[in-house]
Amino acid sequence: MSGGPAASLRLPEAVAELYSASTLAELVDLRRTLHADPELSLQEERTSARLQRTLDELGVDSVTRVAGTGVVGRIPGRDRKAPLVAVRGDIDALPIQEDTGLPFASRNEGVMHACGHDVHASWAVAAARLLQAEPAAGDVLLVLQPAEESGEGAAAVLATGVLDEVGAIFGAHVDLTFEVGQAMIQPGAVGAAADRFEVELRGKGAHGARPHQGLDPITGLAQVVSVLQTVVSRRVPPDQPAVVTVGAVEAGTAHNVIPGRAVLKGTMRSLDPAIRKLLADEVRHVAESVGAACRLEAEVRMLQGTPAVLNDERAAGWARDAAVPVIGADAIRPLPAANMGGEDFAFYLEQIPGCFIRVGARLPGDPVVGAHTPYFAPAEEAIFVGGALLAAAARRASAELAGTS
Ligand code: NI
Numbered sequence: 001m002s003g004g005p006a007a008s009l010r011l012p013e014a015v016a017e018l019y020s021a022s023t024l025a026e027l028v029d030l031r032r033t034l035h036a037d038p039e040l041s042l043q044e045e046r047t048s049a050r051l052q053r054t055l056d057e058l059g060v061d062s063v064t065r066v067a068g069t070g071v072v073g074r075i076p077g078r079d080r081k082a083p084l085v086a087v088r089g090d091i092d093a094l095p096i097q098e099d100t101g102l103p104f105a106s107r108n109e110g111v112m113h114a115c116g117h118d119v120h121a122s123w124a125v126a127a128a129r130l131l132q133a134e135p136a137a138g139d140v141l142l143v144l145q146p147a148e149e150s151g152e153g154a155a156a157v158l159a160t161g162v163l164d165e166v167g168a169i170f171g172a173h174v175d176l177t178f179e180v181g182q183a184m185i186q187p188g189a190v191g192a193a194a195d196r197f198e199v200e201l202r203g204k205g206a207h208g209a210r211p212h213q214g215l216d217p218i219t220g221l222a223q224v225v226s227v228l229q230t231v232v233s234r235r236v237p238p239d240q241p242a243v244v245t246v247g248a249v250e251a252g253t254a255h256n257v258i259p260g261r262a263v264l265k266g267t268m269r270s271l272d273p274a275i276r277k278l279l280a281d282e283v284r285h286v287a288e289s290v291g292a293a294c295r296l297e298a299e300v301r302m303l304q305g306t307p308a309v310l311n312d313e314r315a316a317g318w319a320r321d322a323a324v325p326v327i328g329a330d331a332i333r334p335l336p337a338a339n340m341g342g343e344d345f346a347f348y349l350e351q352i353p354g355c356f357i358r359v360g361a362r363l364p365g366d367p368v369v370g371a372h373t374p375y376f377a378p379a380e381e382a383i384f385v386g387g388a389l390l391a392a393a394a395r396r397a398s399a400e401l402a403g404t405s
Contacts, residue, residue: 015392044069085139183332191341192338284300323392
């Protein structure tokens with residue numbers, strides 16, 4: 001192949017050997033097409049149509065829509081009666097105005113693939129191609145999942161029953177803290193439970209000049225926010241990662257009016273189910289009791305989100321062993337710190353043993369740019385490393401479950 005964006009890819013040798021030049025070019029083109037036309041959660045109509053067409057053209061079996069804007073397909077294994085394994089890629093985008101300056105930047109005002117799900121969808125297709133070329137022991141179900149960002153997609157896919165027969169599931173996320181060719185593949189917690197809380201403090205409005213005639217919810221809110229800082233520092237054991245963040249406060253209309261109500265909203269992150277419950281209980285206790293001390297009525301709403309991402313010991317071992325010939329043992333890196341981000345892959349892991357991998361997506365020398373920012377631009381090399389790792393993990397798990405390894 002001469003020229004073209006795929007010609008300049010800097011891939012680990014064992015990864016480069018897996019793909020033909022035309023496959024490299026096709027997958028870069030797919031990724032750029034998806035990137036330029038991002039769609040929000042549960043609105044991924046053009047994205048899923050494009051992915052469905054791609055899988056049909058590749059000759060993937062039983063390609064159908066699932067959970068609205070999701071797509072599933074089946075890649076035949078050597079023994080079609082052997083246990084089923086699944087590979088998942090998410091496909092939705094975020095309400096962010098892109099500012100990367102890339103030639104294939106989003107054409108859709110205020111919508112951007114700022115979390116790399118365009119890469120995830122593409123590496124799922126890459127994995128499908130590799131599994132067609134070298135089939136697993138049993139069939140592999142490809143799951144192109146909608147609505148990861150809203151936290152709804154995985155649960156919706158599970159509810160359809162399409163994963164009922166699946167014995168192991170693998171997914172991955174681009175990660176710019178790791179370089180291309182590196183990956184995090186480990187058992188245990190690799191992502192946090194992400195729950196929300198909202199507190200409404202109700203007092204009594206008054207003239208700002210005569211506060212004694214009212215019950216001020218703003219001074220009460222300030223104290224609730226302050227005391228909430230002690231939930232993690234005073235109530236959670238120091239060896240347990242936990243976060244309580246107040247991200248929004250709303251109150252008042254003018255400098256000289258004491259309003260009747262104030263609202264605060266926040267997120268709680270935890271890795272352990274007992275700590276998850278403790279955070280919710282303590283946040284409620286602080287809001288109600290500090291509110292009461294300020295003579296305010298506190299209405300607390302707890303909104304449970306995605307659980308912690310808990311990689312299965314055996315499945316993580318399979319994924320790791322399978323990755324060694326692809327990227328080398330030295331390139332398999334531990335999480336540098338507890339990851340308090342949420343990910344709805346956690347819902348699959350509650351029901352199916354599996355492993356969620358983080359795939360390096362930064363070229364050496366490039367800056368670390370955070371996901372969910374207007375500048376997020378994972379290296380396209382990640383498509384091919386991610387595809388190779390997912391295909392290898394699926395093959396290994398399939399062989400183990402079929403008892404043929
Ligand atoms: Ni994401």
